[in-house]
Amino acid sequence: MPSDPSVPSLSTRLAALSPAVPGVVLAVAVAAAGMGVAHLVGGPGLLYVLVLGLLLGPLAHARLGAARLAPGLGLASRTVLHLGVMLLGLRIGVSQLSTLTVPAICFTLLGMASTIAVGVVLARLLGFSTLFGILTGAATAICGSSAAVAVSAVLPQRPGGDRETLFTVLGVTALSTAVFLIYPFIVQALDLPPPAAGLFLGGSIHNVPQVIGAGYVVDHETGDVATLIKLVRVSMLAPVVVLLGLWVRATWHTGTDIRPPPLLPWFLIGFIVLAAANSFALVPDGVVAAGSQAGELLLVLAVAAIGLKTDFVGLKTLGLRAILLMVAQTLWIGAVLLGGALIV
Secondary structure, eight states: OOOOTTSOOHHHHHHHHGGGHHHHHHHHHHHHHHHHHHHHHOSOHHHHHHHHHHHHHHHHHHHHOHHHHHHHHHHIIIIIHHHHHHHGGGGOOHHHHTTSOHHHHHHHHHHHHHHHHHHHHHHHHTTOOHHHHHHHHHHHHTTTHHHHHHHHHHSOOOTTHHHHHHHHHHHHHHHHHHHHHHHHHHHHHHTOOHHHHHHHHHHHOSSHHHHHHHHHHHOHHHHHHHHHHHHHHHHTHHHHHHHHHHHHHHHOOOOTTSOOOOSSOHHHHHHHHHHHHHHTTOSOHHHHHHHHHHHHHHHHHHHHHHHHHSOGGGGGGGHHHHHHHHHHHHHHHHHHHHHHHHHO
16 A cells, blocks of 8 residues: 655654754763763763763864754754753652641741742843743743743843843753751751651752752652652642743733744643643553653753753853842742741
């Protein structure tokens, strides 16, 4: 039976992807190198990968050519990153979250909402746009770099938007590492019991791996509570992005020549579907574990590509004010959750 000429053949599809090979291979190499450094010396692999990509990007573009690398780096920094965010949905389970107390959940939500609000106010005071305040505030409040990517997908296109997203990814990764090293000492100095310690660590540290690491450094019970609190924050990713998308469509005029951002990006739909399936125990444990691991690897690969495709010097244009903004947001959510930990 003859094949349908309107359906591209496998060879045609592979040929269409071939321009992306150099950039993807380079991103894989940088990701592997960064994770290898983390394995040898310890510390956050994601940060090593991002910094390595930023440092090697100019050399790679000079030697291999920017045009040759652009298709692959674009694919890895967008589609691969979105797939990684989508697979985070496998970490969400209603049965897990039901073990938390109401006060712990309330303080977690209070910390998130107030951090985004503070981010907007401080951004305006420091001379930045409301959108930059939302982007940095949501990344700090929810789940770090993953939230930055998801939120940026529903914000309107604007000059410097990609640079702001990269700065946010870099900022939350670095700050998450810093508080990961500091906060366990605060827990020990205040002699917080495991439920309170888990609330503080899980509610205030940005990225998931650092939350898990900081929690289990203290003790196993603290690690369990911290992980669950972090899952509350991750589970709020979809509602927050939907609300932001509605706000953008209602208040932000992009012009007739620019298509408005999607209300619910495809990868966030996948996130919701996977979270719902996992909540109703429709996904085998082995698939959940494999999918979560695959999501982490995809995020690492995407961060390598983001570093490689970015002009590191361009980040300097955001200046010290942007650093102060993200530090202030980090201190704010830490103070709110520490207060909650002392109360509960």
